[in-house]
Amino acid sequence: MLEIITYPNPILTKPCQPIANPTDLEIKQLITDMTKAMRAHDGLGLAAPQIGKNIRLFLTEIDHELMVFINPEIQKLSGKDTRAEEGCLSFPGQYLPVVRPDKVKIKFTDTSGQKQIIKANGLLARAIQHEFDHLEGILFIERTDS
Numbered sequence: 001m002l003e004i005i006t007y008p009n010p011i012l013t014k015p016c017q018p019i020a021n022p023t024d025l026e027i028k029q030l031i032t033d034m035t036k037a038m039r040a041h042d043g044l045g046l047a048a049p050q051i052g053k054n055i056r057l058f059l060t061e062i063d064h065e066l067m068v069f070i071n072p073e074i075q076k077l078s079g080k081d082t083r084a085e086e087g088c089l090s091f092p093g094q095y096l097p098v099v100r101p102d103k104v105k106i107k108f109t110d111t112s113g114q115k116q117i118i119k120a121n122g123l124l125a126r127a128i129q130h131e132f133d134h135l136e137g138i139l140f141i142e143r144t145d146s
């Protein structure tokens with residue numbers, strides 16, 4: 001099982017590098033291992049730096065739907081600013097309120113190497129923004145308004 005890196009490990013605050021070959025076997029294996037680790041810790045999302053890899057990859061799993069985002073680019077944030085408690089597997093047991101826009105439009109590469117654009121709202125939009133922040137080395141303790 002992959003170990004989850006916890007704060008204040010400096011890996012968590014380093015910006016991540018793009019993945020040159022999203023369909024590489026090494027990436028596929030990493031996604032499988034990250035999925036197991038996320039589920040073992042009951043996470044709604046997990047980003048590669050949280051398992052010690054500074055690459056642009058994160059997962060979300062909301063309502064039993066697993067999504068994999070490789071080289072994601074946020075294209076638009078919109079909707080109402082919404083305040084809700086967030087947790088993070090790198091901060092075990094800590095929950096903090098964070099204000100985020102309710103909607104996100106995001107472009108990414110999927111596991112078959114295809115470019116996709118999706119729109120999300122609600123909890124998925126929040127999870128996407130939280131995980132995307134990890135790829136920029138931004139942690140939710142910097143976003144909280146408490």
Ligand code: NI
Binds near residue numbers: 087
């Ligand atoms: Ni997190």
